[in-house]
Amino acid sequence: MGVIAMDIKQITLYYSSQNSIGKQLNAYVESSGKDHLTIDISKTNVTGTQWAELADGLTKNISDLVNTEHPDFKEAYGETSVDLDDDGWLKILNKNPSFLKNAIVIKGEDFIELTSASDFKKYMDPDSTGFEKPYK
Numbered sequence: 500m501g502v503i504a505m506d507i508k509q510i511t512l513y514y515s516s517q518n519s520i521g522k523q524l525n526a527y528v529e530s531s532g533k534d535h536l537t538i539d540i541s542k543t544n545v546t547g548t549q550w551a552e553l554a555d556g557l558t559k560n561i562s563d564l565v566n567t568e569h570p571d572f573k574e575a576y577g578e579t580s581v582d583l584d585d586d587g588w589l590k591i592l593n594k595n596p597s598f599l600k601n602a603i604v605i606k607g608e609d610f611i612e613l614t615s616a617s618d619f620k621k622y623m624d625p626d627s628t629g630f631e632k633p634y635k
Contacts, residue, residue, distance in 0.1 A: 501552045502546070502548050502549055502552060503556075503605065505607055505608055506534075506607065507606065507607035509533075509534045509535060509536060509606075510531065510533050510534070510535040510536075510606050511535070511536045511604065511605040511606075512524060512525065512528045512535065512536070512537045512602060512604050513540060513545070513553060513599075513603040513604075514537065514538070514599070514602035514603075515539065515540050515596040515597055515602075516539045516541050517541045517596055517597035518597055518599075520613075520615060520616055521539075521602055523616035524602045524613060525539070526616075527616055527619045527620065528604075528619065540599060545592070547585075547589045550564070550592060551585070553603055553610065556608075557603065557610045557611075560585075561589060562583065562585075563600070564588070564592065564600055565591055565592060565598050565600060566598050566599065571595070571598070572591075572595070600612075601614050604622070
């Protein structure tokens with residue numbers, strides 16, 4: 500059993516308000532008319548267990564959640580490949596929330612990584628579930 504509550508009737512958004520896409524996605528979720536929970540990782544501490552669950556739900560490694568192409572990341576950690584264990588990547592995400600590569604939406608048991616604000620609109624569906632499953 501995970502620590503993140505999953506409800507088919509609620510949209511949960513993990514995002515960073517330190518980037519424009521995160522701000523736009525938050526606005527879309529807030530105005531969707533759906534039950535929602537928004538978690539701004541720049542203001543709310545996300546635990547290592549939650550990060551691990553988010554990565555697992557996306558079938559990714561924790562390192563895949565970090566935007567290593569971000570200019571500030573490259574300035575801090577260099578241009579070459581960074582080799583860290585999960586604890587190291589967790590510290591980066593907690594210390595630098597703006598390094599979150601993409602926002603993450605959870606609806607029921609579906610975890611979806613959103614790369615743009617228009618992605619959220621693409622997954623919204625006017626049917627009774629209110630959410631489309633992405634093609635995998």
